[in-house]
Amino acid sequence: MGFLRGRGITEAAATTGFLVFFAWLGSTQAGLSQIILSYAISNIALGIAAWFLLDTRHTAEADSKPPGLADIMAVLRRPDVWLIAIVVLTAYSAYWGSFYFTPYATDVLLMSVVVGGAIGAGKNWLRPLVAGYIADKVGVARTVSVCFIVLALSFSILALVPGKAALLPAILANMTIGFLSIFALRGIYFALMAETGIPMAVTGTAAGVLSVIGFTPDIFMPIIGGVFLDSMPGEDGYRYFFLLVAVMCLVGLAATQLILRRMRRD
Numbered sequence: 646m647g648f649l650r651g652r653g654i655t656e657a658a659a660t661t662g663f664l665v666f667f668a669w670l671g672s673t674q675a676g677l678s679q680i681i682l683s684y685a686i687s688n689i690a691l692g693i694a695a696w697f698l699l700d701t702r703h704t705a706e707a708d709s710k711p712p713g714l715a716d717i718m719a720v721l722r723r724p725d726v727w728l729i730a731i732v733v734l735t736a737y738s739a740y741w742g743s744f745y746f747t748p749y750a751t752d753v754l755l756m757s758v759v760v761g762g763a764i765g766a767g768k769n770w771l772r773p774l775v776a777g778y779i780a781d782k783v784g785v786a787r788t789v790s791v792c793f794i795v796l797a798l799s800f801s802i803l804a805l806v807p808g809k810a811a812l813l814p815a816i817l818a819n820m821t822i823g824f825l826s827i828f829a830l831r832g833i834y835f836a837l838m839a840e841t842g843i844p845m846a847v848t849g850t851a852a853g854v855l856s857v858i859g860f861t862p863d864i865f866m867p868i869i870g871g872v873f874l875d876s877m878p879g880e881d882g883y884r885y886f887f888l889l890v891a892v893m894c895l896v897g898l899a900a901t902q903l904i905l906r907r908m909r910r911d
Contacts, residue, residue, distance in 0.1 A: 733859025735897030
């Protein structure tokens with residue numbers, strides 16, 4: 646947990662720093678080029694540092710026998726693994742949906758590029774540290790269900806409420822609630838493996854299967870977003886895209902409810 650929190654703080658600090666640098670450069674196209682170059686240089690530097698600084702000594706665990714085909718097939722035959730995969734996929738789709746809050750702010754709400762960027766950078770400071778504690782009290786699946794309900798409502802509101810200046814405070818508050826729910830989900834959805842009773846011996850294999858399926862929105866969500874915004878420029882494109890994300894959150898909610906039903910039956 647400490648590593649994850651540190652990762653969140655580091656990402657928030659880095660994006661905020663680059664945003665301040667972009668504003669200082671004048672928010673121009675040349676300034677954006679400088680930011681992209683700075684990102685590239687920082688990643689190269691971090692890669693070199695990791696090569697020399699990270700401990701690469703093998704441990705007994707690392708030298709253990711890797712999972713075989715039989716282990717993978719045993720994981721794939723578990724219905725709870727597929728249900729959790731749907732949860733991760735839909736939650737990660739909602740995370741991708743939040744990437745469109747920034748262009749929505751500039752294209753529809755007519756905010757400046759810097760203010761739109763501040764929305765994108767500010768979300769990283771909203772990574773909640775309490776989601777895990779709540780899940781410990783009421784259960785992971787129940788907490789995930791609540792987050793999906795909140796997200797379905799949040800994206801539906803963005804889709805249905807017109808982007809008018811008078812409604813700006815309410816829209817920004819709704820975005821904030823959406824960010825909180827998204828990061829809460831991302832912090833706890835893998836804990837469903839333990840709650841559903843997936844054996845510890847195959848947890849690593851299960852996590853690999855979940856990641857392959859659950860993180861596919863990296864492939865299709867930018868394409869879907871591009872199709873909506875290209876075919877329906879302006880507010881309508883964002884409206885239908887956010888409605889799609891809301892529906893996906895309802896699919897995630899349905900999968901979570903099936904997980905809860907299976908847990909009660911067992």
